Amino acid sequence: MRDERQATLREGVRILVRAMRDEPVILGIAVAGSAVYGLATVATAEVIGRVTDRVIVPAFRDGETTTGALALAALAIMVTSLVKAAGIVVRRYFAGLGQYLLNARYRRQVSRQYLRLPLSWHHQHSTGKLLSNANADVESSFWPIAPLPFALGVVVMLVFALVSMFLADPALALVGALLFPAILLLNFFYQRRLSPLATRAQALRAELSGVAHESFDGAMVVKALGREAAETARFAKVAGQLRDANAAVGRVRGAFDPMLDALPNLGVLAVLIIGSVRVADGSLAAGTLVQVAYLLTITAFPIRAIGFVLGELPRASVGWRRVRAVLDATGALPHGTDRLSASGDDGAAHLGLHDVGYSYVEGTPVLDGVHLDVEPGRTVAVVGSTGSGKSTLASLLVRLVDPVSGAVLLDGTDLRRLEPGQVAAAVSLVFQQPFIFEDSVRDNVTLGLTVPDDDVWAALRLAQGDRFVHELAGELDARIGERGATLSGGQRQRLALARALVRKPRLLVLDDATSAVDPEVERRILAGLRDAALPSTVVVVAYRRATIALADEVVYVENGRVSARGSHPELLTTSPGYRDLITAYERDAVERAMAGTNQEKRS
Amino acid sequence: MSTAAGPGSRLGDVRSGSAWATFRRGLALSPEITQGLTPTLLLALVATAGRVVVPIAVQQTIDDGLNAAGGPDLGFVRWMVGLAAVGVVITVVAAYLMNRRIFRASEAGLATLRTKAFRHVHDLSVLTQDTERRGSLVSRVTSDVDTISQFVQWGGLIMLVSIGQLILATIVMAVYSWQLTLLVWVCFLPLFLALRTFQRMLSSAYMVVRERVGGMLGAISESVVGAQAVRAYAVEGRTQQRIDDAVESHRVAASRAQRLAATAFSTGEVVAGLANAAIIVVGVLLGVAGDITLGRLLAFLFLVTLFVAPVQVGTEVLSEAQNAIAGWRRVLGILDTPADVADPGEDGVRLPRGPIDVRFEGVSYAYPNGPTVLHEVDVAIARHTRVAVVGETGSGKTTFAKLLTRLMDPVHGRVLVDGTDLRDVRFASLRERVVMVPQEGFLFDDTLAANLRYGKPEATDEELLLAVTELGLREWLDSLPAGLETPVGQRGESLSAGERQLVALARAYLADPDLLVLDEATSAVDPATEVRLARALEGVSRGRTSVTIAHRLSTAEAADEVFVFDRGRLVEAGPHAELVDKGGVYAALHAAWVSQSR
Numbered sequence A: 001m002r003d004e005r006q007a008t009l010r011e012g013v014r015i016l017v018r019a020m021r022d023e024p025v026i027l028g029i030a031v032a033g034s035a036v037y038g039l040a041t042v043a044t045a046e047v048i049g050r051v052t053d054r055v056i057v058p059a060f061r062d063g064e065t066t067t068g069a070l071a072l073a074a075l076a077i078m079v080t081s082l083v084k085a086a087g088i089v090v091r092r093y094f095a096g097l098g099q100y101l102l103n104a105r106y107r108r109q110v111s112r113q114y115l116r117l118p119l120s121w122h123h124q125h126s127t128g129k130l131l132s133n134a135n136a137d138v139e140s141s142f143w144p145i146a147p148l149p150f151a152l153g154v155v156v157m158l159v160f161a162l163v164s165m166f167l168a169d170p171a172l173a174l175v176g177a178l179l180f181p182a183i184l185l186l187n188f189f190y191q192r193r194l195s196p197l198a199t200r201a202q203a204l205r206a207e208l209s210g211v212a213h214e215s216f217d218g219a220m221v222v223k224a225l226g227r228e229a230a231e232t233a234r235f236a237k238v239a240g241q242l243r244d245a246n247a248a249v250g251r252v253r254g255a256f257d258p259m260l261d262a263l264p265n266l267g268v269l270a271v272l273i274i275g276s277v278r279v280a281d282g283s284l285a286a287g288t289l290v291q292v293a294y295l296l297t298i299t300a301f302p303i304r305a306i307g308f309v310l311g312e313l314p315r316a317s318v319g320w321r322r323v324r325a326v327l328d329a330t331g332a333l334p335h336g337t338d339r340l341s342a343s344g345d346d347g348a349a350h351l352g353l354h355d356v357g358y359s360y361v362e363g364t365p366v367l368d369g370v371h372l373d374v375e376p377g378r379t380v381a382v383v384g385s386t387g388s389g390k391s392t393l394a395s396l397l398v399r400l401v402d403p404v405s406g407a408v409l410l411d412g413t414d415l416r417r418l419e420p421g422q423v424a425a426a427v428s429l430v431f432q433q434p435f436i437f438e439d440s441v442r443d444n445v446t447l448g449l450t451v452p453d454d455d456v457w458a459a460l461r462l463a464q465g466d467r468f469v470h471e472l473a474g475e476l477d478a479r480i481g482e483r484g485a486t487l488s489g490g491q492r493q494r495l496a497l498a499r500a501l502v503r504k505p506r507l508l509v510l511d512d513a514t515s516a517v518d519p520e521v522e523r524r525i526l527a528g529l530r531d532a533a534l535p536s537t538v539v540v541v542a543y544r545r546a547t548i549a550l551a552d553e554v555v556y557v558e559n560g561r562v563s564a565r566g567s568h569p570e571l572l573t574t575s576p577g578y579r580d581l582i583t584a585y586e587r588d589a590v591e592r593a594m595a596g597t598n599q600e601k602r603s
Numbered sequence B: 001m002s003t004a005a006g007p008g009s010r011l012g013d014v015r016s017g018s019a020w021a022t023f024r025r026g027l028a029l030s031p032e033i034t035q036g037l038t039p040t041l042l043l044a045l046v047a048t049a050g051r052v053v054v055p056i057a058v059q060q061t062i063d064d065g066l067n068a069a070g071g072p073d074l075g076f077v078r079w080m081v082g083l084a085a086v087g088v089v090i091t092v093v094a095a096y097l098m099n100r101r102i103f104r105a106s107e108a109g110l111a112t113l114r115t116k117a118f119r120h121v122h123d124l125s126v127l128t129q130d131t132e133r134r135g136s137l138v139s140r141v142t143s144d145v146d147t148i149s150q151f152v153q154w155g156g157l158i159m160l161v162s163i164g165q166l167i168l169a170t171i172v173m174a175v176y177s178w179q180l181t182l183l184v185w186v187c188f189l190p191l192f193l194a195l196r197t198f199q200r201m202l203s204s205a206y207m208v209v210r211e212r213v214g215g216m217l218g219a220i221s222e223s224v225v226g227a228q229a230v231r232a233y234a235v236e237g238r239t240q241q242r243i244d245d246a247v248e249s250h251r252v253a254a255s256r257a258q259r260l261a262a263t264a265f266s267t268g269e270v271v272a273g274l275a276n277a278a279i280i281v282v283g284v285l286l287g288v289a290g291d292i293t294l295g296r297l298l299a300f301l302f303l304v305t306l307f308v309a310p311v312q313v314g315t316e317v318l319s320e321a322q323n324a325i326a327g328w329r330r331v332l333g334i335l336d337t338p339a340d341v342a343d344p345g346e347d348g349v350r351l352p353r354g355p356i357d358v359r360f361e362g363v364s365y366a367y368p369n370g371p372t373v374l375h376e377v378d379v380a381i382a383r384h385t386r387v388a389v390v391g392e393t394g395s396g397k398t399t400f401a402k403l404l405t406r407l408m409d410p411v412h413g414r415v416l417v418d419g420t421d422l423r424d425v426r427f428a429s430l431r432e433r434v435v436m437v438p439q440e441g442f443l444f445d446d447t448l449a450a451n452l453r454y455g456k457p458e459a460t461d462e463e464l465l466l467a468v469t470e471l472g473l474r475e476w477l478d479s480l481p482a483g484l485e486t487p488v489g490q491r492g493e494s495l496s497a498g499e500r501q502l503v504a505l506a507r508a509y510l511a512d513p514d515l516l517v518l519d520e521a522t523s524a525v526d527p528a529t530e531v532r533l534a535r536a537l538e539g540v541s542r543g544r545t546s547v548t549i550a551h552r553l554s555t556a557e558a559a560d561e562v563f564v565f566d567r568g569r570l571v572e573a574g575p576h577a578e579l580v581d582k583g584g585v586y587a588a589l590h591a592a593w594v595s596q597s598r
């Protein structure tokens, strides 16, 4: 427990050091501003003390004063307060600037990692967590940066305050010498009590948000099964825990804050007792008494800045640990330097899979020893039962993941040896579940590729999506909501198909890309693909005969292996598994017809 | 995060109505906050009283102690300071008790508010839910409520104490010298008045920051949620550019707000300096004229410090108050959005269990602000019938299914179940009897067993296995590495698309409804499994009414009756064979299907 706390503290200090190294100039200016502020604060009390002794007390004693003395006093007070204000502006502005620069810097780094790390890494981390890594965790890592210059300035202030008090009167300085450490100590205990509670509340807040997110994401299922009350109970439970955690934080804050407020007041009272004895015996000027009392009053609040920093450190180190986990994650898909031969640029690509194996969970291979050779321009249908690994195979072809064993070759080159961008330039995959960006129709099709609108329309036409896009207000400029919520299932799929077609890929991979499209539209899409005579090699995952009929060759996947390949008629005779799968509807229809006639005969 | 409601949002923000009205409504919805408020306020009074102890003690020490008529009276100083110390300690105790009460009451009230709002989100129709980003809905029950609690426990407290402190300080000052009191107020009053202006500038600056946070989160979430698409199309560069732009514009906005805040904060110091200078000049002149004692003048310097904190944090407190009001409005906005597809509750009809019949009477539907997508549907589904619904994409099949399960209410006409208008049936009864399985089987991030059990929490493992076996999925289940305990990943993404659909179907099947509505629920499942499933469902659903939407017409062939939709109209209805003979829309669809599947 204790070690852990020390480790957290050490880590927190390391974050501060790192921040100072990342933004030395900006944060340096903030610290300088803060130091000026600290000095000016001490100076304010000095000025008040001197003015009391030299201007106020004589005036009251003598019943007269001079304009010059008054003007000088007013000027001195104004100047110190202006300097102090300037220090505050510089400190606050630059501290904020530094904090935001750091946030922005690390947000960019974190998101770069998201774009760089392989999908297998993404699979292991929930969306909510990754979003909070980039947002809340980065923010809490650098939260202590805002009060840091303040705290450093306060250290300067304290040193000068003690010096100033000792110069004024050693006996009164003793009060300060006891009071300052007492405040620091109380602060320290405060933060020590508070931070585990605050961290817990923070964790519960994240948990609550996770519960709400999942529950709202699945709102349709909740409704369909009438589980609103159960979901509310689940939410209320965490909300109750958060309530109790926050109340626990409140109890600690509620106890320590008033004590921290009261300590300087007690200090001033002590100064009054001790000081009045010494003023009475003539060894102290009244102004000095006022100076010290005033100094204690105005330094009371700034001292707490040190507590602000200390208090944020545990949360910062938790946040930073999570950010670091992302930044340090390795396993990005390494790239090579090879390029696909320029001559092949417009022609179809050659695809080869050599002894490819893949597993999501170690020990349970999804694909195992898959061999495949697809000559340029040929169309291959991949057929297999639910969960047999077809989508996994498709994702290997565009190098979303790398095989655990074996290699995927494009024009004879291992995908891993190609330059970044080469694979995507040559291969397009249409996902089984289309992902629609919250963007215009045009941008959803082009994804930033610069192509004329004519090409976008051509692709939409080929995907049989032009008609419904014409009906949208704004046509290509129509904006589509989060995850394409306002489109029907078939409309989303056709948009995703157009996205692949507009790129004129040399290898087109369709993963059951027309499952939500009605037979008639599907027929038109397939006919279009055939007539367009695309200069592509096509791999298509499909169940329907018509789709399979497009293929020159069929690959039947069973238990993660290619169990048969050949033309469709060949497979029908050679592979019983394939036959069972493909003729299921026919057999069903026949059996039903027979059952029907039997029934009729019987009746 | 508190991104503004999207342009198409149908959730209210309660923009109308003053801040005060929002405040009152908010408090009414979380009664815990106002319970026992009087003792809390009394404690607050005591707690603030402690703040003027020190200035008074300074004045007393100087005037009645050191400058006492008969020479320095140290006994009086000791006695008086001792009393002051007791006052300080009492203040601490009072403040502690006050804080505790405020924290406890506000947390209890806000937890209630959150939970009410959460429940209400689920009571809204799917359509209303879809007009709002999920993230924004989440923030309404999380961070928006946090802004309220933050305000109540920090800004609100400070505001309370500050006001008390200003009033008390002014009273003490007025007793000491009305001239100097006036002077202090002349210095600070413009600043108090300027607070509103500062705050308005600041809050518009923060508004920009909040909007940019929303944009930034949106941009980053694309790189996470759409990771596959980004990777497959190598649009990392473009995505990164968007993120960088969003991050940068957020930083710029935040820095701008910071500049304003820093300036506003420092003006308190400048004015305090001005006030001190003025007090000394005028105070000395008054002292020379014998109108004020030395102690009282010096006490003023201490009393002025009580003015500084309220103006320094004033702008921030006001901004926080505004954020809290905005947050409160957004939470209330949920509660004020009528549950457009409302549960009739206690007054509703409870349908006895058993086979169901359905009738559509002149049903039309249009999505909000959209054209009519379903026209005048008149149709009946008799008990025990298995209906297949077919039609082109976008022809209105899903819309039909949503009306049938009362996820939406028709714009015209009505839907009757067992002769009762769906709108009059209690949800508890309706959801037990009518269950729909949508195309995208959403699974919760839990084990397979937990997901299967979702519709029937009391189901034992044996029952789960039995259901899976009945559906002919036992072999598949056994092939999974951990069987029922297999984690499905978030949204079910550790399963294949077809497997997700199998789980969603089995989940609905376990709930054992009397009317099962399947909307392309097996579109990603292989033909052999699909046929097996269809047969299993028929076997056990003899007696059950079912409506199945499918593009694979094998379903239609096996159904008792086929409904054909075309551009929002029910154009044909009847048994498969009849419709094929008729040679209409269905015959053409079927021909296309046959030519493709055989």
Ligand SMILES: Nc1ncnc2c1ncn2[C@@H]1O[C@H](COP(=O)(O)OP(=O)(O)OP(=O)(O)O)[C@@H](O)[C@H]1O
Binding pocket: A485, A486, A487, A488, A489, A490, A491, A516, A518, B130, B367, B368, B370, B373, B391, B392, B393, B394, B395, B396, B397, B398, B399, B400
């Ligand atoms: N939430 C919505 N808001 C606005 N319009 C919608 C919404 N959902 C669907 N629509 C529109 O209503 C029409 C009918 O959609 P519906 O989802 O009922 O079609 P469908 O027959 O189920 O199509 P599919 O076979 O592609 O699933 C379409 O034109 C669609 O664009």
Ligand SMILES: Nc1ncnc2c1ncn2[C@@H]1O[C@H](COP(=O)(O)OP(=O)(O)OP(=O)(O)O)[C@@H](O)[C@H]1O
Binding pocket: A123, A360, A361, A366, A384, A385, A386, A387, A388, A389, A390, A391, A392, A393, A432, B489, B493, B494, B495, B496, B497, B498, B499, B524, B525, B526
């Ligand atoms: N992210 C993942 N983590 C763990 N296992 C996974 C993951 N994704 C898929 N699997 C498992 O790998 C196997 C193959 O999945 P895949 O998606 O490739 O199947 P598929 O052939 O495309 O199936 P479908 O026809 O249903 O789309 C399945 O058993 C599935 O449960």
Ligand SMILES: [Mg+2]
Binding pocket: A390, A391, A392, A432, A511, B496, B497, B498
């Ligand atoms: Mg798949």
Ligand SMILES: [Mg+2]
Binding pocket: A488, A489, B397, B398, B399, B519
């Ligand atoms: Mg649909």
